[in-house]
Amino acid sequence: MKAFIEGNSIYLRAIETSDVSARYLAWMNDEEVTRGLASGAFPSNMANLSSYVEQIINSKSAVMFAICDQSTDLHIGNIKLDNFDWINRTCELGLLLGDRNYWGKGIGTEVVRLCLNYAFNQLNFRKVVLAVYANNPAAIKLYKKIGFQHEGTLRSQILYKGDYIDKHYMGIFSHEVQ
């Protein structure tokens, strides 16, 4: 399928139900990938992953893109905007680079910038927010680098390996994107 948004090393296209593959399922059962996500507590299977993707595809208040390698077309993760609030013009961003071979190459940064440009300039949102756990320093660094501001913390909110860790909320307006 054609790119919907072109990047340098990656492009974004609409997610398809056919993207729910053994590879995608493996990401959702990889503890290193899910440690920063709400979905890590329960095992994923083809049935619940398929219905999650279908529900987003059919939603009028969410959009999810497959992140694909520009040179191979390999599906390496997803980025989504959801919780659309058309009155206050806000939405929430979620990012998953499932294929760990692609970590630490600046792809997360590139993808978030592309998605923010889409949110602000095509969907006309005013503000994008997200939640990030304290056990995810790479994500926190990435979001700060792009210009997200810390807006609040739910202290000791998330059970992680026997400890309760903080859940931070961050937000960004279009003029803050770096």
Ligand SMILES: CC(C)(COP(=O)(O)OP(=O)(O)OC[C@H]1O[C@@H](n2cnc3c(N)ncnc32)[C@H](O)[C@@H]1OP(=O)(O)O)[C@@H](O)C(=O)NCCC(=O)NCCS
């Ligand atoms: C978190 C995630 C999005 C990062 O993507 P990425 O493409 O590896 O990120 P980038 O390479 O663009 O940038 C990460 C930054 O964090 C830094 N970093 C990496 N590991 C780090 C660590 N353990 N501690 C501190 N900083 C770290 C990198 O050096 C880089 O900073 P730099 O650009 O100044 O060098 C990716 O690992 C991922 O999808 N993880 C699984 C799902 C997830 O946690 N999603 C986010 C939920 S909020």
